[in-house]
Amino acid sequence: MEGVLNQLPIGLSIGAVLLLIALGLTFTFGQMGVINMAHGEFIMAGAYTAYLLQSVGFLIALPAAFGVAGVMGLVLERLLIRHFYGRPLDTLLLTWGVSLVLQQAARDLFGAPNVQVVSPTWLRGGVGILPYNRLFIMALAVLSVVAIWAYLHRTGQGRRMRAVMQNRRLAATSGINTGRVDQVTFFIGSGLAGIAGVALTLIGPVGPTLGTYYIVDAFLVVVAGGLGQLKGAVLAALGLGLLNSYAEFWSDASLAKVIVFVAIIGFLQLRPQGLFVLRSRALS
Amino acid sequence: MLSVEGLEAGYGRARVLFGVSLEVTEGRLVCVMGRNGVGKTTLLNTIMGVLPATAGSVTFEGRDVTRLRPDERVRLGMGYVPQGHETFPQLTVMDNLMVTLEASPHRDPTALEEALEVFPRLKPLLKRPAGFLSGGQQQQLAMARALVTRPRLLILDEPTEGIQPSIIIEIEEAIERLHAAGLAMLLVEQYLDLALRLADSFVILDAGRVAHSGAAEELRGEQVHRLLAV
Ligand SMILES: Nc1ncnc2c1ncn2[C@@H]1O[C@H](COP(=O)(O)OP(=O)(O)OP(=O)(O)O)[C@@H](O)[C@H]1O
Numbered sequence: 001m002e003g004v005l006n007q008l009p010i011g012l013s014i015g016a017v018l019l020l021i022a023l024g025l026t027f028t029f030g031q032m033g034v035i036n037m038a039h040g041e042f043i044m045a046g047a048y049t050a051y052l053l054q055s056v057g058f059l060i061a062l063p064a065a066f067g068v069a070g071v072m073g074l075v076l077e078r079l080l081i082r083h084f085y086g087r088p089l090d091t092l093l094l095t096w097g098v099s100l101v102l103q104q105a106a107r108d109l110f111g112a113p114n115v116q117v118v119s120p121t122w123l124r125g126g127v128g129i130l131p132y133n134r135l136f137i138m139a140l141a142v143l144s145v146v147a148i149w150a151y152l153h154r155t156g157q158g159r160r161m162r163a164v165m166q167n168r169r170l171a172a173t174s175g176i177n178t179g180r181v182d183q184v185t186f187f188i189g190s191g192l193a194g195i196a197g198v199a200l201t202l203i204g205p206v207g208p209t210l211g212t213y214y215i216v217d218a219f220l221v222v223v224a225g226g227l228g229q230l231k232g233a234v235l236a237a238l239g240l241g242l243l244n245s246y247a248e249f250w251s252d253a254s255l256a257k258v259i260v261f262v263a264i265i266g267f268l269q270l271r272p273q274g275l276f277v278l279r280s281r282a283l284s
Numbered sequence: 285m286l287s288v289e290g291l292e293a294g295y296g297r298a299r300v301l302f303g304v305s306l307e308v309t310e311g312r313l314v315c316v317m318g319r320n321g322v323g324k325t326t327l328l329n330t331i332m333g334v335l336p337a338t339a340g341s342v343t344f345e346g347r348d349v350t351r352l353r354p355d356e357r358v359r360l361g362m363g364y365v366p367q368g369h370e371t372f373p374q375l376t377v378m379d380n381l382m383v384t385l386e387a388s389p390h391r392d393p394t395a396l397e398e399a400l401e402v403f404p405r406l407k408p409l410l411k412r413p414a415g416f417l418s419g420g421q422q423q424q425l426a427m428a429r430a431l432v433t434r435p436r437l438l439i440l441d442e443p444t445e446g447i448q449p450s451i452i453i454e455i456e457e458a459i460e461r462l463h464a465a466g467l468a469m470l471l472v473e474q475y476l477d478l479a480l481r482l483a484d485s486f487v488i489l490d491a492g493r494v495a496h497s498g499a500a501e502e503l504r505g506e507q508v509h510r511l512l513a514v
């Protein structure tokens with residue numbers, strides 16, 4: 001029984017990390033139709049930022065990783081992705097290539113073996129079955145979701161982002177510089193992946209291929225949650241995190257992957273549009 | 285104020301416009317007419333920069349805007365209400381107006397009140413998602429959104445299409461009032477009597493070319509009716 005309960009914070013914190021990763025993906029896909037395979041490497045970049053800054057302070061690493069990953073996303077969008085809007089397959093292959101290049105760059109910079117980030121002392125221990133580091137990750141995700149929600153619904157820039165997501169052409173003919181909005185979306189989405197990377201240093205080692213372990217699950221969250229949907233992403237991420245950790249608990253890691261895939265495919269058979277969809281009279 | 289010269293555009297290899305020229309002078313209302321599919325929407329989209337012009341030029345207030353992005357043209361004072369009463373369905377009516385106001389060069393909140401004075405029907409609906417308004421209300425919102433930018437030229441694509449008759453009257457009155465207040469307009473309108481009541485001059489398109497253009501009085505001829513017959 002205790003083992004079963006112990007899985008709970010593990011599943012929830014993995015769900016929280018998946019959510020941070022999926023938010024960026026769902027917005028870049030929902031807004032620009034871009035499937036960014038290099039998104040996982042922004043996680044890795046965030047994690048290495050925490051590694052480099054561990055002597056300076058863990059909390060400094062959070063904004064720093066956000067900035068580093070965000071700027072990487074921005075540069076990728078400006079240099080490559082924007083030239084391929086409307087060509088999803090080309091973008092997919094291109095960003096996959098970028099992802100491999102970035103992994104190799106990490107190997108050259110930090111070496112192929114994993115490195116360990118020493119968790120700050122105030123995150124060791126825990127209350128009951130809840131370790132502080134897992135709690136911290138959950139709090140980070142909650143804070144990020146609240147911040148994103150407030151950004152989307154309470155600021156002018158967020159309003160522009162929602163407008164572009166709902167009707168790009170109309171946004172442009174309303175005077176909105178859609179290219180600028182795309183850049184901001186890329187920056188924020190990639191930055192969140194950087195934050196996820198910092199969170200991951202609390203529960204495991206950091207390596208050049210860190211991102212690849214999470215990117216597939218994050219894509220599943222995006223698909224299951226419904227594109228561009230905050231609410232859907234939250235529920236799907238928590239569901240997938242829990243499903244993952246319990247499937248692993250009751251079987252083993254590779255069988256767990258199979259169980260998760262089967263569950264997602266079954267779910268998408270029932271609801272191909274995901275948990276939530278853009279819905280209105282205008283679209284029906 | 286708006287001068288279109290030899291404009292050509294299309295979709296991929298399919299050319300739709302073959303050298304269209306027209307002129308909208310200060311404070312005038314020019315009506316573009318023509319059968320379904322002759323290229324009226326394509327013309328307006330090219331004037332606004334939604335579609336690239338493959339040849340020809342668009343000049344607004346003496347400035348060549350042919351290569352500018354749509355949002356840049358809006359900021360110069362061109363307002364556009366596309367066909368099909370489009371709004372941002374998940375944003376509230378208020379947010380639909382705000383998002384346009386914030387993107388305008390003046391950002392003056394009184395422009396929002398002025399737009400609502402033109403369409404008072406929207407006032408009690410400000411908190412509702414635009415996607416849940418009726419087609420007529422959405423059309424009024426679409427026009428109010430364009431007005432919020434304080435355009436000097438308003439481009440309207442079939443504002444009365446598929447709208448309930450009671451609201452058509454309100455929209456017609458709004459266009460009349462804006463015109464009387466000196467706003468220049470380029471209007472695509474299918475209803476001949478409505479067009480005759482509103483317009484100062486006409487451009488009739490046929491198969492992507494200007495088949496006829498001139499003042500309102502000239503529109504009553506036989507030949508013109510043939511061009512408009514469905
Ligand atoms: N997105 C598109 N892709 C390809 N062809 C298009 C597209 N939009 C319009 N067309 C074609 O271009 C031609 C002109 O269309 P357009 O919409 O400009 O006509 P219209 O005069 O506005 O018609 P309506 O009165 O029905 O609004 C038509 O033959 C149409 O089939």
Ligand SMILES: [Mg+2]
Pocket residue numbers: 324325326367441
């Ligand atoms: Mg049309």
